[in-house]
Amino acid sequence: MARSAQKSDPNWNIVFLCWLIAGISTLGSLFFSEIMLFAPCVLCWYQRIFMFPLAIILLVGLFPFDKNIVKYALPFAAGGWLVALYHALLYSGVIPESLQPCAQGVSCKEVYINLLGFITIPMLSLMAFSAIMALLLILRRRLSV
Amino acid sequence: MKKRDVVLIAAVVLILAFVLAGYFYKSRQAKNIAFMARENASTFVRDHSPSYGSDDAKVYIVEFLDPACETCSVFHFYVKGFLAAHPGRIKLVVRYAPFHDNADYFVKILEAARKQGKYWETMEVMYQSQSYWASHHNPQPKLVWKFLPMAGLDLKKIAKDMNDPAIAKLIEQDLADARALNVRKTPEFFVNGKPLPSFGYEQLKQLVESEIEANY
Numbered sequence: 221m222a223r224s225a226q227k228s229d230p231n232w233n234i235v236f237l238c239w240l241i242a243g244i245s246t247l248g249s250l251f252f253s254e255i256m257l258f259a260p261c262v263l264c265w266y267q268r269i270f271m272f273p274l275a276i277i278l279l280v281g282l283f284p285f286d287k288n289i290v291k292y293a294l295p296f297a298a299g300g301w302l303v304a305l306y307h308a309l310l311y312s313g314v315i316p317e318s319l320q321p322c323a324q325g326v327s328c329k330e331v332y333i334n335l336l337g338f339i340t341i342p343m344l345s346l347m348a349f350s351a352i353m354a355l356l357l358i359l360r361r362r363l364s365v
Numbered sequence: 366m367k368k369r370d371v372v373l374i375a376a377v378v379l380i381l382a383f384v385l386a387g388y389f390y391k392s393r394q395a396k397n398i399a400f401m402a403r404e405n406a407s408t409f410v411r412d413h414s415p416s417y418g419s420d421d422a423k424v425y426i427v428e429f430l431d432p433a434c435e436t437c438s439v440f441h442f443y444v445k446g447f448l449a450a451h452p453g454r455i456k457l458v459v460r461y462a463p464f465h466d467n468a469d470y471f472v473k474i475l476e477a478a479r480k481q482g483k484y485w486e487t488m489e490v491m492y493q494s495q496s497y498w499a500s501h502h503n504p505q506p507k508l509v510w511k512f513l514p515m516a517g518l519d520l521k522k523i524a525k526d527m528n529d530p531a532i533a534k535l536i537e538q539d540l541a542d543a544r545a546l547n548v549r550k551t552p553e554f555f556v557n558g559k560p561l562p563s564f565g566y567e568q569l570k571q572l573v574e575s576e577i578e579a580n581y
Contacts, residue, residue: 240375247383255387257549
């Protein structure tokens with residue numbers, strides 16, 4: 221057990237990578253809200269609710285490595301991915317504004333940053349959730365074989 | 366390398382990156398604002414901005430406030446304390462950032478009171494009664510009228526004057542300047558164009574005192 225924990229283990233690495241993405245996303249979103257003082261809109265909050273626990277639960281699954289981590293982490297990743305997808309579609313105008321749920325407070329459509337013409341905050345979130353979900357699905361396949 | 370160490374190092378690197386990026390962001394922003402204070406002073410003080418204190422004062426406290434904001438009401442009394450402690454050396458300039466719903470209604474009342482020469486009295490009354498008309502961040506325009514007579518106002522005139530389109534324009538200008546200065550919360554202070562390093566009474570006190578020391 222102590223030995224296997226030291227050599228390179230692809231399954232462990234996949235979870236580690238997921239944790240890294242979740243950690244960067246968590247700190248990144250905190251940077252936007254606490255340092256740059258962008259107020260998070262309602263949809264951002266729902267995505268945070270799915271992302272922040274991932275940073276913790278994935279870490280727990282790493283020590284000792286627990287195969288069940290897929291079972292516990294995937295629902296968070298999938299839920300966050302759905303909200304992020306909705307947000308990205310709303311942001312880019314695919315879903316009309318009349319459908320948007322946030323009438324009060326911060327608009328979910330306000331564009332705070334835009335790098336290279338397409339990297340916006342909801343897009344970053346969608347990419348992070350997509351990557352975590354894809355990695356977890358790959359891991360699930362590897363473990364089930 | 367042990368897995369535990371890999372994760373530990375990654376965590377430390379992430380948190381360090383967060384702290385450093387925050388530090389650089391803040392210092393860059395302070396520089397930008399200092400630049401604006403030199404090149405574009407009117408973003409801080411407009412001709413229409415109400416001010417309190419001596420015209421010869423060398424220390425300007427520019428405050429972006431929202432009459433319905435609880436912290437603003439607390440800080441109003443702190444700032445009054447600074448003015449009293451350093452007579453003639455500090456000037457307070459009020460800018461509006463009415464972020465609460467309905468908050469511009471109260472700004473309009475303040476500006477209408479200014480026409481009666483009762484601006485500061487009205488602000489005082491508003492802040493003192495704030496917990497009644499704006500409890501739980503839910504300002505109720507109608508409730509404030511009960512308190513306004515305490516400032517010695519002609520209420521009929523207020524009701525008429527507050528709809529002056531010039532006041533709405535003034536609020537718009539202040540909000541535009543707030544955006545330019547990245548003011549997203551109230552109160553926000555600039556002392557001689559310098560932002561607070563972080564929000565708090567002690568930080569404001571130190572900044573004011575260091576500016577007094579530098580200018581007198």
